[in-house]
Amino acid sequence: MAAEARARIMAATAAHPVSELLACPPAISNLLTAAAQTITFEAGEVIFRQGSPCAGLYLVIQGQLQRRTERLTSRITLGTARPGELIELAAALGDHLHTYSLLGQVAGSLLMLPMEALQKAFESHPPLRMQLLEELAREVSRAYHACSLAHCARTRRSRFSES
Numbered sequence: 001m002a003a004e005a006r007a008r009i010m011a012a013t014a015a016h017p018v019s020e021l022l023a024c025p026p027a028i029s030n031l032l033t034a035a036a037q038t039i040t041f042e043a044g045e046v047i048f049r050q051g052s053p054c055a056g057l058y059l060v061i062q063g064q065l066q067r068r069t070e071r072l073t074s075r076i077t078l079g080t081a082r083p084g085e086l087i088e089l090a091a092a093l094g095d096h097l098h099t100y101s102l103l104g105q106v107a108g109s110l111l112m113l114p115m116e117a118l119q120k121a122f123e124s125h126p127p128l129r130m131q132l133l134e135e136l137a138r139e140v141s142r143a144y145h146a147c148s149l150a151h152c153a154r155t156r157r158s159r160f161s162e163s
Helices: 002-013 025-037 090-094 115-124 127-162
Strands: 037-041 046-049 056-071 074-081 101-114
Touching: 025 037, 025 101, 025 115, 046 115, 056 115, 074 115, 090 127, 115 127
Parallel strands: none
Antiparallel strands: 037 101, 046 101, 056 074, 056 101
């Protein structure tokens, strides 16, 4: 029963294909395509830092990146970003400040949709913002679910070690 519930949660929070998330009328698609910029990176290179202004929405094309955040005096690794993943939905849709730092782990490239083009696209086609907000909600749900599973695993291990 628990396995079925977990499977339903994972299916509901699964990432949607980028083509579906960025689906919009041809004129908006052309605007975003014309504004898109390719960014190449090397392993160890900092793409952006937490708290710095967000230049746009990023899509990982190839390579692997690491998300890191700093809280008080600690540096926490949030996870990796792989090809096909959208990066910094929260910053692009929110206050336009990066919520974490992004570093290259394996050399690759990103596609960046600049904020100015995104804002024009949102104004011309409001459902686009909603589609991206829905993906951000799924991203938060996936992170919460992963943390919940990790907490349950730690709790089980500590119960068994106390026995």
